[in-house]
Amino acid sequence: MALSVDIEKRLGAFRLCVSFEAGDEAFGLLGASGCGKSMTLKCIAGIERPDRGRIVLDGRVLFDSAGHIDMPVRKRRVGYLFQDYALFPNMTVFDNLCCGIPGNRRERRRKAGEYLERFYLTGLEEHYPWQLSGGQRQRAALARMLAAKPDILMLDEPFTALDNDLKWQLERELMDVISRFGGTTLFVSHDRNEAYRLTERIAVMEAGALVEVRDKRELFAGPRTLAAALLTGCKNVTRIERRADGRFFAADWGIFLKAERGMETAGYAGFRAHYFEPAVEDAPENVLECEILRVVEDTFSVIVLFRQKGNPAAGDRSLLRYELSKEAWSRLEGQGCQTLRLRIPPEKLMLLERRDALGTGNEG
Amino acid sequence: MDFSPFWISLKVAFCATLLAFVLGLAAARLVSALRRGRFVLDGILSLPMVLPPTVVGFFLLLLFGNRGILGRALALAGVSVLFTWQGAVISAAAVSFPLLYRTARGAFEQVDPDLVFAARTLGMGELRIFFRILLPAAWPGVMAGTVLAFARAMGEFGATVMLAGNIPGRTQTMSIAVYSAVQGGNRALAYRWVCVILAISFATLLLLNLLTERQKTGRRDSRWRFR
Numbered sequence: 228m229a230l231s232v233d234i235e236k237r238l239g240a241f242r243l244c245v246s247f248e249a250g251d252e253a254f255g256l257l258g259a260s261g262c263g264k265s266m267t268l269k270c271i272a273g274i275e276r277p278d279r280g281r282i283v284l285d286g287r288v289l290f291d292s293a294g295h296i297d298m299p300v301r302k303r304r305v306g307y308l309f310q311d312y313a314l315f316p317n318m319t320v321f322d323n324l325c326c327g328i329p330g331n332r333r334e335r336r337r338k339a340g341e342y343l344e345r346f347y348l349t350g351l352e353e354h355y356p357w358q359l360s361g362g363q364r365q366r367a368a369l370a371r372m373l374a375a376k377p378d379i380l381m382l383d384e385p386f387t388a389l390d391n392d393l394k395w396q397l398e399r400e401l402m403d404v405i406s407r408f409g410g411t412t413l414f415v416s417h418d419r420n421e422a423y424r425l426t427e428r429i430a431v432m433e434a435g436a437l438v439e440v441r442d443k444r445e446l447f448a449g450p451r452t453l454a455a456a457l458l459t460g461c462k463n464v465t466r467i468e469r470r471a472d473g474r475f476f477a478a479d480w481g482i483f484l485k486a487e488r489g490m491e492t493a494g495y496a497g498f499r500a501h502y503f504e505p506a507v508e509d510a511p512e513n514v515l516e517c518e519i520l521r522v523v524e525d526t527f528s529v530i531v532l533f534r535q536k537g538n539p540a541a542g543d544r545s546l547l548r549y550e551l552s553k554e555a556w557s558r559l560e561g562q563g564c565q566t567l568r569l570r571i572p573p574e575k576l577m578l579l580e581r582r583d584a585l586g587t588g589n590e591g
Numbered sequence: 592m593d594f595s596p597f598w599i600s601l602k603v604a605f606c607a608t609l610l611a612f613v614l615g616l617a618a619a620r621l622v623s624a625l626r627r628g629r630f631v632l633d634g635i636l637s638l639p640m641v642l643p644p645t646v647v648g649f650f651l652l653l654l655f656g657n658r659g660i661l662g663r664a665l666a667l668a669g670v671s672v673l674f675t676w677q678g679a680v681i682s683a684a685a686v687s688f689p690l691l692y693r694t695a696r697g698a699f700e701q702v703d704p705d706l707v708f709a710a711r712t713l714g715m716g717e718l719r720i721f722f723r724i725l726l727p728a729a730w731p732g733v734m735a736g737t738v739l740a741f742a743r744a745m746g747e748f749g750a751t752v753m754l755a756g757n758i759p760g761r762t763q764t765m766s767i768a769v770y771s772a773v774q775g776g777n778r779a780l781a782y783r784w785v786c787v788i789l790a791i792s793f794a795t796l797l798l799l800n801l802l803t804e805r806q807k808t809g810r811r812d813s814r815w816r817f818r
Contacts, residue, residue, distance in 0.1 A: 274708045300711035313709035317727035326723075327713030375713045 230379060230411045234270055234280030234290070243267065243277075243435040253405050253412045255422040255443070257458055258432030264415040267432075268381045271413070272307050273300035284411075285378055306377030310384050312368035314356040320367050321352040327375030338374055346370040361389060365397050369404055380405070380412040386421060401425065419459055423447065431455040453579045456497040461577065462548040464497045474512060479545050481538030483512040486576045494581030498571055500530070500550040505559060506570035513576075515547065517567040522556075529556040533567070592780070595760045596768040597787065600745055603676060603764060607683035607744040608691075612737055614684075615691030620721060622692075623699045633696075640689035647685055648753025655681065655754065674756045679764060682750035687740035694739060698732025699725060735802045742795040746788070 233246040243263045247254075256264045269275040271282055273289065276297060282290040284305075289298045315323050324339040343349050346366040356364060365385065372380070385401065386394045402425060405412045416422045422429055423443055430440040433454035439446060450456040456464060465479035475484040477496060484496060506514050517533040524530075531549040538545055549569060551559075559567065618636055622629050639647050655662045655672050665671060672678040702725060710720045726733065748766045755762040757771060765784050772781035 269708075272708070272712055274711070300708070301714045301716065303712070304714070305712055307709065307712040309705045309709055311705070313703065313705040315706060315710070315724055315728075317724070326710065326715055329714065371713065377712075 229285065230271070230413075231281075231283045232267070232271060234267075234277035234282060236266065236270065236275065236277045236279075238266075241435055243270075245432075245435075245437055247430055247437060247440055249411050249413065249428070251410055252428060253414060253426040255426035255429040256413065256415045256432055257419060257422045257429050258417060258454075259458070260417055262432045263435040264417075264432055265383050268307070268383055268413060268415055271379075272305045272381060273298065273303050274307075287378075304376070304378045306372040306375065306380045308368055308372055308380070308382045308385050310387060312356075312364050312385075314364060314368055314371070316356055319353050319355055320348060320359070323356070323367060324371050324374050327371055342370040342374040361393050362397060362400075366400065369401075373404070373408070379410060380408055382412065382414045384415055384417070386416075386418070398424065419447075431458055449577060450497070451580050453495045453497070456495075456577055456579050460499070461497040462500040462550075464495055464579070465544055467493060467496045467578075469493075479540050479542065480515065480547065481535040481540055481545065482515060484571065484576060485512045485573050486578050487573045488578070490578045490580070492580050493578040495579040497577040497579055498575065499577075500548040502572065502575040503549045503551075503569040504572060506568040509568060510570070513571040513573060515569045515571070517547075517549075517569060519567065520546070524553075525550075527553070529553055531556075531567075536566070592783065593759070596763050596765045596784065599676060599679070599762065600764040600766070603679045603683055603747075603751075604741055604744040606680040607687060607747075608737060608741045610680065610684040611688040611691045611740050611744070615688055615736070615740070616695050616726075616733070618688075618692045619695035619699055620725070623696050636692055637689045639685050640693075644682075644686055644747065644749025644751075645753060648682060648750035651682060651685060651750060651754045673754065674758060674762060676755065676762055678755035679747075679751045679762050682754045683744035683747040686747050686750055687743040690743055691736045691740040694736030695729065695733050698729035698736070701732070702728040731802060735799055738795055738799045738802060742792060742799075745791060745795070 229248060229250045231248045234243070235245075236243040241263070243266055245263070245267050256267060258264050266275060270277045271284075271289070277290060277292070279292045280290070281288070281292070284303070287298075288294070288296050289303050290296060314320075315326070318326070321339055321343070324342055325335045328335045328338045330338070343352060346369060348363065348366055348370060351359065351363060351367075356367070359367060382401070386397060389397065398421065405414075405425065412426075414422065414426050416425075426443060428441065429443045429446050430437045431446070431450075431452070431454055432438070433452075438452045439450065439455045446455060447459050450459050450461070453464060463480075465477040467475040467477055467484065469475055470483075475486065475493075475496065476482075477484050486496070509516065515533070516536045517531075518536045519531060519533045521532045522529060523532065528550050529552070531551070533547055533549065534545055535547075622633055622636070625632065653659050655665070655678070657663070657666065657671075657673075662671070662673075672681055706724055706728060707720060710724050715723070746766055747764070748770070751762070751764060752767060757763055757767050759771075763771065765788055769781050769784045769788070772778070772784065
């Protein structure tokens with residue numbers, strides 16, 4: 228039971244070029260909006276047609292440009308959960324479910340009843356989609372999708388435009404569905420937390436290409452590319468230049484850096500906002516002398532925005548972000564030292580690959 | 592007063608609308624699903640709307656006349672539509688077809704494409720998708736097009752005269768009766784038919800407004816979408 232995808236599609240200036248394999252697992256596609264995540268799902272479902280490539284699901288060839296195979300959508304047996312669920316507005320919940328169930332009328336009614344019960348929709352059979360709450364609507368769409376017995380589940384940003392409480396409730400329900408399904412599940416999202424909670428492996432997508440496909444824990448602990456670092460929530464990044472003595476000069480931050488592991492192809496460095504350590508003394512590298520620009524109080528933390536003192540570099544990246552608990556911040560303030568110095572522990576500094584060569588010509 | 596033009600008009604308009612309905616929906620679905628060549632095909636299908644009805648009638652004569660392709664085929668079956676009410680139906684259908692086709696296509700294209708995609712992923716066949724999902728979702732627009740087509744078929748004159756002629760009691764519709772009455776100097780008769788046509792046309796427009804108004808305010812799906 229596995230999915231193997233290797234496709235290419237051109238859409239104006241945008242080029243989608245995606246290749247990955249997924250087994251019986253929850254697999255996430257993480258990327259900014261417009262990077263081609265949904266397009267990838269649509270190609271697998273057959274809604275969009277790739278220009279070139281091959282898609283194989285559980286040994287069935289769904290698409291193969293070389294062999295001129297392009298299986299119709301209805302024969303692919305893919306479960307697709309659309310962003311706003313795409314329940315048929317002119318049909319009751321019951322009829323919506325029946326649409327995907329093969330077999331005769333009696334068989335359909337029996338199966339539909341089963342799934343209604345499983346998704347706590349009993350009593351709502353005769354309701355129309357617009358009469359349902361947001362949660363009921365998602366359950367109806369999930370029930371309809373699963374009643375059609377798909378070989379793969381594809382979830383296309385199911386939680387956008389929902390308020391937080393509902394999102395959390397629906398997310399838990401979706402977790403149950405994914406673990407009960409047991410087959411391949413593709414989950415598309417631009418929200419790193421969502422993707423982390425719901426999937427095991429994550430593919431980071433940027434401008435139509437997969438830049439990193441890894442176990443989610445490894446990915447969040449040590450992203451290798453700039454895109455992955457930003458998508459996993461790294462707030463501080465800088466361009467770096469390698470110097471003869473083995474140190475790096477952080478061009479945006481205006482200081483020298485030392486990292487634990489070197490990387491020949493590194494073009495950027497990233498550092499997470501909550502890993503800074505207050506330092507007592509200045510040092511030739513990895514220490515920032517802060518010119519504090521603003522202190523923002525967040526719900527449970529404090530965000531300090533600062534620059535390296537005397538840094539000539541301008542631009543967004545020269546602005547650094549330090550996040551700490553409110554208690555820690557008041558302790559720091561209490562010490563009353565004149566300038567705040569922050570140390571970057573070398574083991575926490577992430578060296579990131581230059582991806583310029585691979586990301587050429589792709590926008591949006 | 593001879594009421595036959597009224598009944599002939601009604602009969603012709605109903606049959607023509609039915610014919611245009613079936614062909615118009617089929618054409619609308621076909622063109623909205625096309626990826627290439629839709630501009631040209633759309634132009635050809637909409638042509639009867641902008642052509643003078645006499646030109647449409649001329650083409651129909653070429654097609655259905657004794658030497659036309661369809662005329663000869665029908666002659667084999669022992670049928671001729673020239674100077675019959677069936678000929679009037681064909682003329683009216685040809686002229687009102689573009690109105691139905693265009694409004695139906697617009698309505699189909701406004702249906703959320705995800706609905707059709709979702710139906711396909713559920714394994715539904717194209718025919719079932721059309722009748723169970725696309726048509727119900729586009730229904731208000733399709734109905735508006737049907738009413739327009741009916742009104743146009745009621746008022747058809749030029750193409751009808753060319754193909755079906757002006758035979759009182761057989762092919763003389765109301766609009767042709769007005770023409771005949773004026774030609775024959777019977778002003779009083781012309782006035783009467785004009786009043787009947789005015790009343791019917793206005794009633795149809797009211798019905799059309801009612802339908803489009805409902806389409807705007809009563810669309811269920813706009814209520815259950817999130818944004």
